[in-house]
Structure formats: structure tokens, C-alpha cells
Amino acid sequence: MATTTGFVQRLTWAPTKLCTWVGPSVTSAELFFELFSAFDSEALLGFKRNIGRLLAQAKNAGYQVSIEHSDHSAEIVSASLLGFNISPLGDAIHNDFYSVTGSGIPADVRVVFDNSVSTITVTPDLVRPHWVLIASLPPSIPVGRNNVRLEGSGYTSDWVPVDVSAGPAVTVRVLYTGQPKDQPYNVVFVANPAIRTEAGTLIADPVRTNRPSYQDTVGYALRNLLTVTEDLLRQGAWDAQLRFVSVFDTVPGVTDANALAQEDNPNIMETRRDKLNAFVSQYSERADIVFVMHGSTSHDRASAWFTSDDAAKAGTAYTYDGVARTHGHFQATPGSAALPLDMDRTGLTPLHEYGHAGSDFDNGRVTDLYVDGVSGFNVNKKARASSSNPIPTNFATYNGTIYASDQNRDGLGYPPTWTSYHPQLVDAAHPNLMDNYWLAAGGNPQVCRLDGLTYAWYTDRLRAKLNR
Amino acid sequence: MEPMHPELREALKEAHPGLTDREIDRYEELLAARMRCDPEREAARIAELDRERRELVESAMPRYAAVAQAVKAVQAARRSPGDRPRESVTLKKKP
Numbered sequence: 001m002a003t004t005t006g007f008v009q010r011l012t013w014a015p016t017k018l019c020t021w022v023g024p025s026v027t028s029a030e031l032f033f034e035l036f037s038a039f040d041s042e043a044l045l046g047f048k049r050n051i052g053r054l055l056a057q058a059k060n061a062g063y064q065v066s067i068e069h070s071d072h073s074a075e076i077v078s079a080s081l082l083g084f085n086i087s088p089l090g091d092a093i094h095n096d097f098y099s100v101t102g103s104g105i106p107a108d109v110r111v112v113f114d115n116s117v118s119t120i121t122v123t124p125d126l127v128r129p130h131w132v133l134i135a136s137l138p139p140s141i142p143v144g145r146n147n148v149r150l151e152g153s154g155y156t157s158d159w160v161p162v163d164v165s166a167g168p169a170v171t172v173r174v175l176y177t178g179q180p181k182d183q184p185y186n187v188v189f190v191a192n193p194a195i196r197t198e199a200g201t202l203i204a205d206p207v208r209t210n211r212p213s214y215q216d217t218v219g220y221a222l223r224n225l226l227t228v229t230e231d232l233l234r235q236g237a238w239d240a241q242l243r244f245v246s247v248f249d250t251v252p253g254v255t256d257a258n259a260l261a262q263e264d265n266p267n268i269m270e271t272r273r274d275k276l277n278a279f280v281s282q283y284s285e286r287a288d289i290v291f292v293m294h295g296s297t298s299h300d301r302a303s304a305w306f307t308s309d310d311a312a313k314a315g316t317a318y319t320y321d322g323v324a325r326t327h328g329h330f331q332a333t334p335g336s337a338a339l340p341l342d343m344d345r346t347g348l349t350p351l352h353e354y355g356h357a358g359s360d361f362d363n364g365r366v367t368d369l370y371v372d373g374v375s376g377f378n379v380n381k382k383a384r385a386s387s388s389n390p391i392p393t394n395f396a397t398y399n400g401t402i403y404a405s406d407q408n409r410d411g412l413g414y415p416p417t418w419t420s421y422h423p424q425l426v427d428a429a430h431p432n433l434m435d436n437y438w439l440a441a442g443g444n445p446q447v448c449r450l451d452g453l454t455y456a457w458y459t460d461r462l463r464a465k466l467n468r
Numbered sequence: 469m470e471p472m473h474p475e476l477r478e479a480l481k482e483a484h485p486g487l488t489d490r491e492i493d494r495y496e497e498l499l500a501a502r503m504r505c506d507p508e509r510e511a512a513r514i515a516e517l518d519r520e521r522r523e524l525v526e527s528a529m530p531r532y533a534a535v536a537q538a539v540k541a542v543q544a545a546r547r548s549p550g551d552r553p554r555e556s557v558t559l560k561k562k563p
Contacts, residue, residue, distance in 0.1 A: 119558045138555045264518075266525055266533035268469070268499070274508060298533070300540070302470040303503055333508075344543060349470050356469075361506050370471045371493065371500040378504075436471035 004030055005066045005082060008059035018052050020059075020076075022067055032067050034076045051079045062145065062161030086150055086157040089174065094141070096169035097215060097246060098134040099176060100150060102157060105129050109152035113141045114159070121151075125219035128226060130240040131176050135219030136212060139166070169211065171249045172283045175222075178243030183330075185241065185465050187225075188280050188287040189218045191248040192294040192338075194259040196272065202254050205261065206295030211248060213341045214293055218246055221291060221339060221350040228446040230351060230433050232458055241466050247283050260292045261338050269299040271336040288465065289357050290336045291350070300340035302349050304356035306365050307335035316464035318399050320379070320457075325363045327461045329468035335359070347445045348437045355434050355450070358458065366454055369409075370436040372418045380434060380454045383419040395423040396453060399460070403453035406432075411441050423453035469503050472496060476539045483535045484528065491528045495521060 006023040013019075016036050023029030034048050058065045064082040069075060086102035100111060107127050111134060113120040120141050126133040132150060143166050147159040178184035191214050192205040207214050222244065226234050233239050252258040260279060262270050276290045288307070309315065309328025316327045335357030343349050359366040364379045374383035382395065391414075395405040404424040408414075410431050414421065425432055426449040430440050434454070437445035450458070472492070481487045498521040505514045525532050 117560055119560065120555055121558075122555045140555060140557050265522060267536045270503075298537070301536070304469065305503070305507070308506070308508075342540070342544070344473075344540075344547075346547070347470075352470065356503070365504060367504060368469055368471070368500045371497045373497045373501050375501065375504060436474075438471055438473045 001068060001077065002071050003066055003068050004032070005064055006030075007062065007064055008055050011055055011059050013052055013056070018048075018055075018076075020055050020067075022065060030074070032069060032074045032076050051076055054079055054081065062147075084158040084160045086160060088148060088160055088162050089177065091170065092137060092141075092146070092148075092162045092164040093169055094139040094143075094164070094166050095136050095212070096167075097173045097175055097218075098137040099174075100132045100148070101130060101176070102132075102150065103130055104155065105132060105150060106152035106155045109150050109155065111148065112151050113146045113148050113162075113164070115142050115144070115146045117142065125216075126222045126226065128234070128239060129237065133175060133219060133222065135215045137164070169248070171247065171251075172285070173246045173248075175218075175244040175246055176242070179241040179466070183286065183468065184243040185462070186243045186245065186285065186287050187289045187291070188285055189221070189244070189246045189291045189293055190260060190280065191246075192260045192292045193249070193252040194254040194261075195269075195294065195296060195299075196256075196259045196262045198263045198265050202256065202259050204254050207293055207341060208248075208250050208295075210295055210341065213295070214248060215246075217293060217339070217341045217343065218291075220343070220345050221293075224345075224348065224350040224446075225354060228348065228351060229427075230348075230449045232351075232450060232455060233354075233462075235459065238462065238466065245283075245285055245287075247280065247285070249283075252279075260290075261294045261296075263296070263299040264303075267299050268301045268303055269294055269296055269338040269340065270303045271305055271338045273305045273333050273336050276334050276336055287334045288331055289354065290334050291353075292336060292338045293341065294338060295341050297340070297342055300342055302337060302339050302343065302353050304337035304353040305333075305335065306356055306359050306361045307331050308333040309360045309363060311362070314468065316460070318457075318460060320364070320377075320398050321396050327464040328360060328363065329465055348433060348448060352433055352437065355454075355458075358461070360461075364457060364461075366434060366458070369420075369422050369432050369434045372415075372420045374420050379457050380432075380451060381420050381422055384421065385419070387417050387419045389419075391421045395421070398453055398457055401456070403451075403456070406451065409435070412436070412439055423451035425449065425451050426455055469499060473539065473543075475543065476536055479535050479539045480529050480532065483531050487528055491524065495524050495529070498524065 009026045009029040010021040018034040021029035068078040089099040111122045124132045125135040149159045150157040191207045271292045310330045310332040313330045337353035337357045367378045406422045406424045430448045433448045437448045502517040
């Protein structure tokens with residue numbers, strides 16, 4: 001048996017026979033055929049027709065095929081598509097997001113589009129070993145058939161044919177598919193349709209007339225979540241299991257149900273968390289986390305609400321200071337954060353807000369450390385009876401492991417009147433991610449990390465949700 | 469909740485002579501306490517915290533919103549645009 005591989009250069013399909021020319025070019029292609037006989041069984045005819053469909057699709061898409069035939073005959077015995085080592089995700093559309101997935105992708109990778117007249121090299125907005133994201137596909141890439149590949153240090157992927165179109169950009173764009181399962185951990189970015197003002201009126205959110213800035217900000221938020229020093233979401237390549245989706249829809253009206261953000265005096269924007277499940281379900285999404293992206297410039301201090309886990313569904317048990325608690329596997333209300341388009345991108349705002357949003361109202365809140373108040377059960381903050389009492393050596397016992405307290409609050413120090421204190425940091429040289437990262441020594445907030453206890457607690461919480 | 473930038477804290481004190489760090493800290497505590505409340509179960513507590521916070525702003529830092537906007541504008545102007553070359557196009561020569 002022999003095997004011939006190449007592109008489908010020509011294909012003719014008559015009722016009784018199919019002819020195809022396969023090879024690197026029209027002039028150097030080999031002819032193969034398939035005969036359809038009245039004596040063929042239905043099963044055999046179906047098999048042969050499927051070969052014909054596969055060859056037709058391969059010709060249309062520009063994919064290479066492998067034809068199996070006998071050593072002395074051009075009659076096709078079987079045919080298959082040759083695979084690629086990268087996979088573009090979704091349609092290639094000018095000015096829309098564009099993702100390419102693969103494995104072992106280096107950090108300096110570029111996305112190269114090649115066509116008959118030009119080669120366009122694009123610097124992606126996000127690079128992970130399994131995923132490359134371009135926040136806005138450049139219009140300099142000609143409309144029509146292009147080949148795309150990734151190129152980086154010591155790395156060159158296969159060329160994959162893609163059809164580039166001028167538009168329109170899609171409403172729901174899966175940026176990364178995550179685990180191939182029914183309900184992967186799902187992070188949804190939504191361009192907020194409407195804002196409920198301080199006065200209680202509803203206004204259109206400016207984000208919906210600024211799609212370029214929305215996409216650019218989503219790209220920034222993803223870099224912040226997945227590429228800064230704190231590796232909470234990318235540890236063990238976990239981010240390859242997370243699903244990321246963007247919803248940008250200009251159709252929903254300025255109604256109460258579509259107002260996903262609320263102004264709060266004097267400059268804060270908060271999500272309307274009770275609206276989120278219904279809103280994203282219109283797009284067949286069930287989100288664990290919703291980032292409500294808004295265009296307000298007057299209320300642009302970001303905020304977050306914790307998740308409310310669904311206590312009626314499964315969970316993973318844990319103990320904290322001897323008290324039995326649960327990492328819920330599913331949400332009753334998703335965690336959420338309102339992020340403005342005009343965020344200061346030198347900071348850690350998306351990851352900090354995720355730190356709140358991914359935790360749970362009832363079974364562990366991860367709270368702000370830059371204020372003194374303590375109430376209820378917080379994973380990462382406790383209070384002494386008096387500020388004159390020494391900070392306890394041990395902060396808490398989580399799942400049988402004792403975690404020490406942060407005696408010094410890194411370089412910030414505890415104000416003398418504070419009663420609150422925190423767990424020991426992973427990196428004591430910089431403030432906690434959940435503290436005031438703007439005060440990081442050296443002026444780079446993006447090196448801030450969590451404390452060891454919160455990191456361990458969050459790792460277990462995410463594992464519980466990823467394995468649901 | 470995004471932490472307060474130290475430049476905003478200083479600008480607030482400059483714009484409101486007599487404003488103390490203690491009052492700003494109180495504002496931040498009230499806001500953080502609000503965001504620890506479940507909006508569905510603790511609406512009354514949120515309303516109470518909001519009222520206290522609003523009164524604090526009105527009495528101690530009435531120009532909060534304007535000052536925050538001004539600080540943000542200065543910070544944005546100071547930052548470099550950050551635009552990097554996103555793409556390069558190479559035209560192919562005709563044979």
C-alpha cells in the first residue's frame with residue numbers, strides 16, 4: 001500500500017466516478033480516482049461519498065490530505081486530513097479578536113500572515129504557551145485566503161490556511177475554549193450595555209460605541225490575569241483549562257435588565273450582580289466570573305463582588321481553623337468586577353479584582369488589606385482585640401497546615417491603631433496583591449503577590465472548580 | 469476595590485485643607501465594608517454604610533470626584549502612550 005500527501009489541486013465528481021489531483025502544485029499533482037458502482041453496498045457507497053466530501057472540504061479550505069492507494073493503482077483506498085500543530089480559533093475578521101492555540105509557544109512569538117502579495121507580521125497582545133491572542137486583527141491583512149503561522153525563538157509552527165474577512169466583528173467570541181468538558185471554569189468579559197446612574201436613571205454605556213478600546217482593554221486584562229508575577233491563575237498551566245469569552249453586543253437596549261453596572265458616589269462603579277446570570281445566558285454562557293467592562297470616565301474606580309457559590313450543588317470540603325467549610329463547585333451568582341476602559345495599566349487592578357470576585361461570600365472572602373475593618377469570615381485578614389496586642393505568630397490553620405502571620409506587612413507596616421493583620425507573604429519584599437499595590441517599592445505594582453495562605457486556599461478552590 | 473493611589477490621597481488633602489489621613493482611612497473603611505456586604509441579603513447595612521460615607525464626603529471632602537478626575541488626568545498625561553509597533557507588512561516582489 002502506498003501513501004501520497006499534498007493539497008487537493010482539482011476535484012471532479014460525477015455520478016459514477018470521482019477524480020482528484022493531489023500534490024504540491026497543479027502541474028506536479030498525481031491523479032487519483034474513486035468509482036461508484038451499482039454493486040457497491042450502501043455502507044461502501046457511504047464511505048466513498050465521505051472520502052469525496054473530505055477531499056472537497058480540504059480543497060476549499062486549503063488543507064493537505066493523505067491518500068492511501070495500492071502500489072500499482074490510483075484508486076483511493078482511504079483519505080485523511082493532515083493535522084496542524086496550531087489551531088486558529090474562530091473566524092479571522094478585521095478589527096476583531098483573533099486567537100491561535102497550540103503548545104510550547106514561546107513568549108516572543110509573532111503571528112505571521114502570508115498571501116500572494118504580502119507578509120504581515122503581528123505582535124500579539126497576549127502570549128501563553130498554549131494560546132496567542134491578537135486583540136484586534138489588523139486590516140492590513142488582505143481579505144481572502146491567507147496562510148497563518150507562529151514564529152518565535154526556536155519555534156515555527158505549521159502554516160494553516162485561513163480566510164480573512166473585513167467584517168462584521170462577531171458578538172460572542174470564544175477567546176479560549178478551556179477544558180473540553182461541559183462546564184469549564186468560564187470567565188466572561190461583557191461590554192456593558194447600560195449604566196444605572198447615581199440618580200437611578202439608565203443611560204447607554206459609552207463602551208458600546210468604542211469597540212477598539214474595549215478589545216484593547218480586554219487584552220490588557222488578560223495579560224494582567226495571566227502574565228504578571230503572581231501566577232495564581234497560570235500555575236501548573238491551569239490557564240489552559242480556563243475558558244475565556246467576550247460578549248460585545250450593540251443590540252440590547254437601555255433597560256434595567258441590561259444595566260449591568262451601577263454608579264456609586266463619588267467615583268465608583270459596581271456590577272449589578274443579580275443581572276449577570278440572566279444577561280450572559282442569552283448568549284448560552286454560564287460564567288464563573290463576569291468582568292463588566294464599561295466606558296464611564298466619571299465613575300472609574302474598579303470594584304468587585306464576591307461569588308455566591310451554589311450550596312445546593314457539589315463542593316469540596318475544607319477546614320479553616322477547625323471549622324468545616326466548602327469550596328463550592330458552581331455558582332448561584334457569579335463573581336464579578338466592573339472594570340473601566342481607562343484603567344491605569346501600570347497596576348494590578350484586573351487581578352486584584354479577580355482576587356475578590358473569585359472568592360465566596362459565605363465560604364471565604366478574600367478582602368482588601370489596605371483598610372483596617374474586619375467582619376465575617378475572611379480568608380486573608382483577622383483582627384486582634386486591641387492594637388496593643390502583639391500580632392499572633394500563627395495566622396490560621398488551613399486543611400491541617402499552619403500559616404504564619406505577616407508581622408511587618410512588608411514595607412508598608414501596620415499603622416499603630418490597626419487591629420487587623422494578615423498572613424505571611426509569598427514575597428515579603430512587596431505588598432500583598434490584595435493590599436495597596438500602588439505603594440510597591442520601586443514603583444512596579446505588577447510584582448506583588450498573594451500571601452501563602454490565600455494562595456493555597458485559592459489553589460484548592462480553583463482545583464475544586466476545575467475538576468467539577 | 470481598586471486601592472486608592474497615594475497621589476489621590478495627597479491631592480484630596482491639598483484640595484481640602486484640614487482633611488486628615490484618618491478621615492480618608494475612614495472613608496476607605498466604609499467603602500470596603502460596603503463591598504463585603506451581600507447586596508441581596510444586606511441591603512439595609514449597605515444603605516447605612518453609604519449614608520455614612522456620603523455624609524463624610526460632603527462634610528470633609530466635597531470635591532472628591534473632581535479631585536479624582538484631575539489626578540487621573542495628570543497620571544494619564546504622564547504615561548507614555550505605550551503604543552508599540554503592532555504589525556509589519558512586507559510586500560512581495562513580482563517575479
